[in-house]
Amino acid sequence: MGPQIExxxxxxxxxxxxxxxxRSRRDRLIAAIARVVSEEGYRATSVSKIVTxxxxxxxxxxxxxxxxxxxxxxxxxxxxxxxxxxVRAATSGTRSGRAALEAGFAAFLGYAADxxxxxxxxxxxxxxxxxxxLARRDEAMRRFAAFLEEGRGDGPAGxxxxxxxxxxxxxxEVIYARILNRETESLPELLPDVLYVWLxxxxxxxxxxxxxxxxxxxxxxxxxxxxxxIAFRPExxxxxxx
Amino acid sequence: xxxxxxxxxxxxxxxxxAPQRLPRGRHGLPRRFVVHNQRERMLLAVAEAVAEQGYANxxxxxxxxxxxxSRRTFxxxxxxxxxxxxxxxxxxxxxxxAGVGHAYExxxxxxxxxxxxxxxxxxxxxxxxxxxxxxxxxxxxAAGPEARGRRDAAMRVFVDFLAPxxxxxxxxxxxxxxxxxxxxxxxxxxxxTRLLRDAxxxxxxxxxxxxxxxxxxFVGHRAAERAVRENEARRxxxxxxxxxxx
Numbered sequence: 001m002g003p004q005i006e007x008x009x010x011x012x013x014x015x016x017x018x019x020x021x022x023r024s025r026r027d028r029l030i031a032a033i034a035r036v037v038s039e040e041g042y043r044a045t046s047v048s049k050i051v052t053x054x055x056x057x058x059x060x061x062x063x064x065x066x067x068x069x070x071x072x073x074x075x076x077x078x079x080x081x082x083x084x085x086x087v088r089a090a091t092s093g094t095r096s097g098r099a100a101l102e103a104g105f106a107a108f109l110g111y112a113a114d115x116x117x118x119x120x121x122x123x124x125x126x127x128x129x130x131x132x133x134l135a136r137r138d139e140a141m142r143r144f145a146a147f148l149e150e151g152r153g154d155g156p157a158g159x160x161x162x163x164x165x166x167x168x169x170x171x172x173e174v175i176y177a178r179i180l181n182r183e184t185e186s187l188p189e190l191l192p193d194v195l196y197v198w199l200x201x202x203x204x205x206x207x208x209x210x211x212x213x214x215x216x217x218x219x220x221x222x223x224x225x226x227x228x229x230i231a232f233r234p235e236x237x238x239x240x241x242x
Numbered sequence: 243x244x245x246x247x248x249x250x251x252x253x254x255x256x257x258x259x260a261p262q263r264l265p266r267g268r269h270g271l272p273r274r275f276v277v278h279n280q281r282e283r284m285l286l287a288v289a290e291a292v293a294e295q296g297y298a299n300x301x302x303x304x305x306x307x308x309x310x311x312s313r314r315t316f317x318x319x320x321x322x323x324x325x326x327x328x329x330x331x332x333x334x335x336x337x338x339x340a341g342v343g344h345a346y347e348x349x350x351x352x353x354x355x356x357x358x359x360x361x362x363x364x365x366x367x368x369x370x371x372x373x374x375x376x377x378x379x380x381x382x383x384a385a386g387p388e389a390r391g392r393r394d395a396a397m398r399v400f401v402d403f404l405a406p407x408x409x410x411x412x413x414x415x416x417x418x419x420x421x422x423x424x425x426x427x428x429x430x431x432x433x434x435t436r437l438l439r440d441a442x443x444x445x446x447x448x449x450x451x452x453x454x455x456x457x458x459x460f461v462g463h464r465a466a467e468r469a470v471r472e473n474e475a476r477r478x479x480x481x482x483x484x485x486x487x488x
Contacts, residue, residue, distance in 0.1 A: 043298070127383050156463050160451035163458070166428035173427025174420065180390065193418035197425075201458045201466075205415040212418065 026064045028054045030075040031117070033068075038120035042072065042128045072121070072129050076136050079118040083111045087147070101151025102195060102215055108144075109187040112175065116184040123172070123179050141168060148198060155202030167198055192216040281319050283309040285330040292327060293373035297381045302326075327377075327385055328392065334374045335396050338367050346403055353406050354461070354469035355476070358453045360403055361429075362477075365445045365452075368433065372442060379430070380437050400426040407460030421459040428455065450474055 032054035036045045047068055051061050065071040090107035091100040112119040126137045145168045171194055178187055192215040200208035287308035291300045302323055306316050320326040345363035349355040368375040382393045404422040411417045429452055436444050445452075450470045457466040 158467055159463065160454050162432065162448060162451045163455050166432055166452070166455040167424060168428070169431025170424035170426070170428025173430060174423050177394065177423075177427075190420065193420035194424070196418050197421050197459045201463050205412050205417070205462050209415050 025060060029061060029064055029071055030078050033071050033075050034117035034121045037125045038117040042125040069130060073132060073136060075121055076126060076133065079122050080140055083108055086111050097151045097153055101148065104147060106188065106191055109191060113185045113187045119179055119184050123176050144168060152198065152202050159201055163201060189219065280311055280315055283311060284316060284319060284326055285333055288326045289330045289334065289377045290373050292381045293376035297385045324386060328388060331378060331382060331389065331392055334378055339399055341367055353410055354457055355473055357456050358473040361453055361456060362449055365449055369442045369446060375437055375442065379433055397426050397430065404456065410461050412462060417460050425456050425459060
């Protein structure tokens with residue numbers, strides 16, 4: 001689990017839940033809805049299931065959210081905030097737009113791999129959670145597209161404007177398929193191939209192939225760590241910390 | 243005309259089949275959906291109902307009301323709404339893919355022309371059959387895991403159309419397999435968003451751009467541009483010439 005959403009314990013006594021500060025109780029509900037929707041789907045998710053999973057009372061739920069939809073949207077927004085924070089951290093200090101693109105996209109995939117339940121909520125269930133959720137998704141896709149465009153730079157004249165939308169949508173679909181197959185942890189592996197497709201129209205097939213090979217070389221197998229197969233290593237580590 | 247030549251399935255006069263009972267003419271829908279029997283009336287009804295009301299809001303009562311059949315008849319054919327939806331989905335997708343496949347195969351040897359003609363047939367189908375388009379592209383992702391699986395299988399057929407593009411790459415370049423998945427998924431997204439806001443016509447205008455997007459990861463920018471121009475020219479010529487083929 002990520003740094004801001006703690007794993008909740010369904011068996012923990014309600015007393016301890018009530019003793020938590022407000023912010024943590026809200027996070028606990030968010031983690032709970034992510035777990036419930038990723039197991040049962042949005043439609044079958046109810047406030048009672050969420051509070052059971054969170055080990056909290058219904059009143060506790062309604063202190064934070066008016067209904068299931070509000071809770072869902074809060075979870076979505078939280079995930080977007082967290083992933084953007086990770087992307088910003090990964091891209092600060094990179095020396096070129098291309099390096100930022102690669103590091104930022106790796107951070108994005110790494111976040112999804114670390115947070116499979118939130119990833120399911122944001123990528124799969126968002127389609128079933130009503131018009132407000134769909135609007136959130138559109139907005140997130142636009143931000144994501146803008147980020148990717150920044151890292152690509154200018155290309156040849158005559159590239160049709162719809163290309164960005166096609167590739168962003170296509171990458172979304174590929175991620176969606178992995179998550180749906182419960183292969184979320186393998187998402188970081190997509191980076192080299194996605195870079196190729198993203199860059200090829202702009203830098204040519206040969207340049208895109210070089211970028212792909214370089215990114216593939218930076219993928220590091222770390223089998224033991226938290227069950228993740230692949231992690232991304234942006235640059236050589238200087239300390240042995242963490 | 244082009245569409246009939248491609249899809250090749252003419253619906254017999256509706257009056258021969260189910261006098262007065264077909265929801266004929268509504269949404270310009272049933273032209274290519276051959277309704278022989280009660281089962282097919284229900285398939286058509288579920289497609290229309292779902293396109294109009296959304297999958298979640300459609301009930302068995304809506305389906306049988308549109309099909310003008312009894313609840314008992316419905317349950318003789320299907321166990322529930324989902325099964326009926328899936329049967330309709332399969333029927334429509336089979337028809338659609340047959341049309342796309344035919345256009346692709348008939349476009350000559352050049353892979354770039356095949357992609358153009360296949361995509362053109364696909365877009366034309368979606369524009370000509372708005373209710374089926376809505377069912378296959380939009381509602382299918384809201385209709386549960388089995389439907390999503392069927393959608394994935396249909397997308398793999400499109401991926402197979404693009405796979406030969408890997409042989410078209412410049413020397414020394416190995417196009418990742420994932421390229422075809424990204425292109426197919428991306429074009430799906432474009433279509434999804436346009437259908438969601440009832441703007442299927444945009445897709446027709448966009449066709450050259452979509453063809454470019456499908457080709458570019460494989461052949462590169464310049465070759466993709468050239469292929470788009472050539473295909474547009476070929477189409478314009480074909481449109482001017484009288485239709486001589488059968």
